[in-house]
Structure formats: structure tokens, C-alpha cells
Amino acid sequence: MRCELCGEEIRGRAYLGVVDRAEMILCEKCVKRASRVYGPLGQAATPRRPVQRARPPRRLEEAVSEEVVEDYARVIREARERAGLTRDALAAMLGVKVSVIRRIEEGALTPPIDLARKIERVLKVKLVEEVIDERLGRRGEAEAWEETLGDVAVFKE
Numbered sequence: 001m002r003c004e005l006c007g008e009e010i011r012g013r014a015y016l017g018v019v020d021r022a023e024m025i026l027c028e029k030c031v032k033r034a035s036r037v038y039g040p041l042g043q044a045a046t047p048r049r050p051v052q053r054a055r056p057p058r059r060l061e062e063a064v065s066e067e068v069v070e071d072y073a074r075v076i077r078e079a080r081e082r083a084g085l086t087r088d089a090l091a092a093m094l095g096v097k098v099s100v101i102r103r104i105e106e107g108a109l110t111p112p113i114d115l116a117r118k119i120e121r122v123l124k125v126k127l128v129e130e131v132i133d134e135r136l137g138r139r140g141e142a143e144a145w146e147e148t149l150g151d152v153a154v155f156k157e
């Protein structure tokens with residue numbers, strides 16, 4: 001099974017979640033981007049419980065994070081057109097739905113890092129930049145991460 005947002009083969013748990021009002025099968029990384037999560041797939045019989053977020057990447061401890069550039073929508077659209085690719089062709093190359101490409105080019109959906117990296121390779125553009133936040137020490141990051149735990153909407157059966 002593949003993640004419908006980043007196109008990666010899902011190795012861990014797969015989730016059904018809503019990203020930008022569209023239901024998609026999501027990997028553990030991309031499920032963080034979902035506005036609503038309908039729990040792990042294939043585990044309907046298990047008791048309800050909050051969806052676990054992936055552990056913070058080791059990089060966070062170093063206060064270095066990767067971010068997608070702000071004008072990703074324009075960068076991707078222009079590079080795609082320069083390469084003479086249709087949205088369908090680009091979506092096929094990346095293994096994602098064409099609706100994902102459309103939303104990204106409209107600026108409505110920031111691509112997850114995995115997908116941004118793939119787009120970089122396919123379109124030969126720079127999309128991911130490393131951001132060093134000196135304000136965040138180890139404790140600060142742990143707290144910032146805790147806060148994000150609160151914003152997962154959990155679907156109750």
C-alpha cells in the first residue's frame with residue numbers, strides 16, 4: 001500500500017485521514033498533516049485509542065528542522081511547465097493523486113518533506129531548506145512537541 005500524499009510505500013501503519021478535505025490513505029509521517037484521522041487501517045476491531053504521532057526526529061534535538069520553501073507553489077508549477085509535464089504526468093511520476101499536485105500548485109497544500117524531496121529530484125528544483133532555531137533547546141523542543149499532540153482529531157467509533 002502506498003501513501004496517497006507522499007507516494008511512499010507504507011512500511012509501518014497506514015491511516016485513513018483527511019487532508020485538505022480529501023480522504024487519503026496516509027503513512028505515519030503524513031498522518032501528522034491530516035485535519036482528521038480515522039484511525040489505523042485494518043485495526044477496526046481494536047479498542048479506540050488516540051492516534052500515536054511519530055516520535056520527533058533526532059534532528060529536532062539539534063534544533064534543526066527541514067522546511068519547504070514558502071513559494072513552493074510557484075516553484076513547482078514553473079518547473080513543471082518548464083519540463084513540459086502535465087499535472088497528471090507529474091503526479092504519475094511521484095506516485096500521488098493529481099489532486100495532490102493541483103492543491104500544491106494552488107498553494108493550498110504544503111508538500112510533506114518526503115514528497116518535496118521527490119519533487120526536487122524530478123523537477124531539479126530546490127524546495128527543502130534547513131532551518132536552525134537557536135531558541136529551541138532540548139527542553140523547549142520537547143514542550144513544543146507535546147503541544148502538537150493536542151491537535152489531533154480522533155475519530156471515535
Ligand SMILES: [Zn+2]
Nearest residue numbers: 003006027030
Ligand atoms: Zn506519506
